[in-house]
Amino acid sequence: MYYLSASILSADFSNLSDQIRKAEDAGVNWIHIDVMDGHFVPNITMGPFIVETCRRITSLPLDVHLMIEKPENHIQSFISAGANWVSIHIEDNPNVHRTLQLIHSLGSKAGIVLNPGTPAQSVEAVIPFVDLVLVMTVNPGFSGQSFIPQILGKISTIKNMLEKHNPEAILQVDGGINPQNISAVAEAGANCFVAATAIFKHPQGIAEGVNSLRTQIQKKMRLSPQAQERG
Numbered sequence: 001m002y003y004l005s006a007s008i009l010s011a012d013f014s015n016l017s018d019q020i021r022k023a024e025d026a027g028v029n030w031i032h033i034d035v036m037d038g039h040f041v042p043n044i045t046m047g048p049f050i051v052e053t054c055r056r057i058t059s060l061p062l063d064v065h066l067m068i069e070k071p072e073n074h075i076q077s078f079i080s081a082g083a084n085w086v087s088i089h090i091e092d093n094p095n096v097h098r099t100l101q102l103i104h105s106l107g108s109k110a111g112i113v114l115n116p117g118t119p120a121q122s123v124e125a126v127i128p129f130v131d132l133v134l135v136m137t138v139n140p141g142f143s144g145q146s147f148i149p150q151i152l153g154k155i156s157t158i159k160n161m162l163e164k165h166n167p168e169a170i171l172q173v174d175g176g177i178n179p180q181n182i183s184a185v186a187e188a189g190a191n192c193f194v195a196a197t198a199i200f201k202h203p204q205g206i207a208e209g210v211n212s213l214r215t216q217i218q219k220k221m222r223l224s225p226q227a228q229e230r231g
């Protein structure tokens with residue numbers, strides 16, 4: 001079972017509803033929304049207003065990746081806006097467990113995220129409390145960066161941790177995912193793939209971007225029921 005999550009960071013925002021519908025029609029499973037505050041990462045992007053806009057465009061799960069300082073102060077706004085999954089970073093966050101509890105108490109699924117420079121062991125203590133672990137395969141802040149192949153070993157390490165302590169949790173990867181590397185990432189144990197450039201900037205269009213990723217992962221994994229329905 002795998003999930004493809006389309007990051008709208010590379011979408012054409014002058015046509016956001018059309019872009020999301022094309023990704024949905026092509027069979028993506030989730031919509032990934034990258035929230036950046038200019039402090040935790042060197043870029044500023046979207047807030048709850050965009051989540052609320054996406055909620056009106058699609059009924060697909062909204063997968064919100066918070067790259068912000070003090071995420072605990074904004075959880076309620078993102079969940080009220082329609083987030084189904086809320087992922088917070090492990091780095092510089094003394095309140096991780098409390099914030100994961102808050103996300104669950106407000107009815108959303110909770111994820112923990114690690115940057116490329118953060119060791120796998122740093123998330124071990126919270127693995128029993130999450131629904132998803134996101135391993136970054138670029139340094140967060142921008143779409144269009146190159147996948148860092150050395151992270152494959154960390155994906156396998158986290159996969160082993162999940163098998164021992166939380167086998168139901170999803171193992172997500174984000175950053176530079178494309179048709180050339182997605183099989184290796186699946187082989188390492190990931191079952192949820194975020195892509196912005198490979199979907200929204202594909203030279204033959206969004207549907208072809210989605211198809212070329214799916215073609216590669218279908219060779220490795222069973223389709224999620226939702227993707228099966230969509231053929």
Ligand code: DX5
Binds near residue numbers: 177
């Ligand atoms: C990076 C974001 C990613 C980004 C992925 O900080 O978290 O979700 O949009 O973009 P691509 O797929 O272009 O690397």
Ligand code: ZN
Binds near residue numbers: 007194
């Ligand atoms: Zn992201």
